[in-house]
Amino acid sequence: MGLRKSGIDLIGDVVWGTHISQIYSSKNDFFKFMGPYIKEGLLNNELCVWIYSNNTSLEEIKSILKCHVTNVDDFVHKGQLKIIPYTQWYVKDESFNEIRVNKQWLKLLNHATDNGYDGLRAVADTKWLEKSFYRSFLHYEEIVHKMITELPFIAVCLYDVNRLDPIEFAEIIRNHDYTIMKDKNEFKLIQNIELLVKSEQLVRSKEAYNKLLEYDKMKMEFFSNISHELRTPLNVMLSALQLIEKLKKDADQDNKEIKYLKIVRQNCFRLLRLINNLIDVTKINSEFFNLELKNCNIVEIVESITLSVAEYIKSKGIKLQFDTTTEEKIIACDSDQIERMILNLLSNAVKFTPFGGNIWVNVVDYGNKVIISVKDNGVGIPKNKQKDIFNKFVQVENLFTRHHEGSGMGLPLVKSLVEKHSGKITVKSEPGRGSEFTIILPANTVPNKIYRTKIKSSPTGHNYVERKNIEFWDIYA
Known part of the structure; x- marks a missing residue:
């Protein structure tokens, strides 16, 4: 007012x-x-x-x-x-x-x-x-x-x-x-004494709010600094590991050594994903996270991500199918974060779908909205647990088993990223019959933004293959 x-x-x-x-x-x-x-x-x-x-x-x-x-x-x-x-x-x-x-x-x-x-x-x-x-x-x-x-x-x-x-x-x-x-x-x-009291309360509230903003700013600066300090040695280690693996393969060395090197690499990816998720969840909660919205072909983005993991999913004895009602649908989105969301959902689907199972990825154009679904016929989630899976630090696998490690921040992050796009995510699941995660995004566009169809490297500096590796670290054999 x-x-x-x-x-x-x-x-x-x-x-x-x-x-x-x-x-x-x-x-x-x-x-x-x-x-x-x-x-x-x-x-x-x-x-x-x-x-x-x-x-x-x-x-x-x-x-x-x-x-x-x-x-x-x-x-x-x-x-x-x-x-x-x-x-x-x-x-x-x-x-x-x-x-x-x-x-x-x-x-x-x-x-x-x-x-x-x-x-x-x-x-x-x-x-x-x-x-x-x-x-x-x-x-x-x-x-x-x-x-x-x-x-x-x-x-x-x-x-x-x-x-x-x-x-x-x-x-x-x-x-x-x-x-x-x-x-x-x-x-x-x-x-008026009532107005005076309200004014004093307002001043105190503003002071408290400003202190909270300052605290959030300090917290974000701390997380940004610590994430940089953690990422730098990890990236150096990963580069060194890739070089060692290449030298070992060229020298035709013992496969056991290569196996242990892979374990080290996977745990580097594990730490990177944990750092990325922790930083982004903190940013989103503190309103410091901004999307880079551009007009993109959402169908091509989802299809490219799906195809990029198809060979690996096939190697796990799981059939992957992609389908769409349209070849092109231009919406305003942050392609890096869309990739991240879909990779996370695919990663979860692979974790909990047994050998011989199926995963379906669908994109449906509804005019003013786009629906993206990732469905599997895996172990499923009990109804009384479904409301918890989007809460931070709640691990899907805890519902049944601890065969897969995780921080419990993946699905909460996906939900936050979907909501940042003014969208909504839902889940339908039944134990023993599988799960279906559905993302609903508004089909809006932004003015004067370049129409993008090509996937670019991520803001964190990792190329697309590495982003896939980071997201799938805990299911690669």
Whole structure:
């Protein structure tokens, strides 16, 4: 909700819904503040209304306003400024009816917004108020105070100090956010205690929020630094391992040595995946993770990923099938993260599908959305466990066995990445019959973004083959 200039130096800027009172001893007291108050409303596209009492006149008010706004008559003529006697607003048949008056305010507010004004700014003098009306009027003020809180409405109510008793004085302060009064020829501001408490709470909340932001920033800097320190030696080790493996193969050395080297390599990949997942989950939770959205052919991305692991899946005695209802569907997505999501789902499917099983990958074009599903006829997941699999550190394999290692961050990360794409992921599963993970993505595009069909290297610096190796580290034999 934007701030509005009140024109009252004692108060400063206010929000819509602010309810102010001024307790005056002479009309010059309120003329001092109401001229600048109305001026700011006129200059900031607000419909301004002055309800005057029997202690002043239309011409006197216009004269005061002309000290602050040169073209007062123009504002009156076009209807942005209304100067109305209390007899046409508050009193009808010599009585005050709070329901009727509230309806008039709402009608005027609707008129303001319907005619392009930002809202309504009002000042109303209660000098006319008879003692017999005071109780009902103060009740009306209480209702108004609650009513305007959520409305584009700022109001100032003027009260003659000589007509108030201590109880009425206290109620006026209670029913307004701010009260202006004169004390020993000096104007002072009284702030409603409820508003004061809320303001202090807001300040404390902002301070706590800023501390949390700073903590998140420090945490991300720490994770970024530590991930760099961990990745660097791992990448050096992997490069060295690849060189050693090549030399061993060329020298036709003992296969046992090559086997142990593969174990070392797999555990390097394991650490890399753990680091990548940990960093990205932390970034997403802290809102520091941003997608690189470009218009891509989602069908080609999913198909390329599926084909890249087809040979390996076949070697496990599992049949892999890819199908699509269309050859091309352009959507806004981050291709690296789509690859990561699909690789993770395929990795899970391979883990829990036995020899002779099947995995199906489907892409279906529904016009305004695309559905990608990865289905298997493996071990399945019990219904009472399905709600937990997208929670961090819950491992799918714990539901049945510990044959496969894992951190329990893969599926939560997939879910977070899908949601970052404004999508949704669901699971259907039955023990002994398999599982189906379904990703639903909106078929939106982004303007002025290059249409991409080719898979590029990942932001972490790993090429596509290495990303596949990292994701499949725990199922490669």
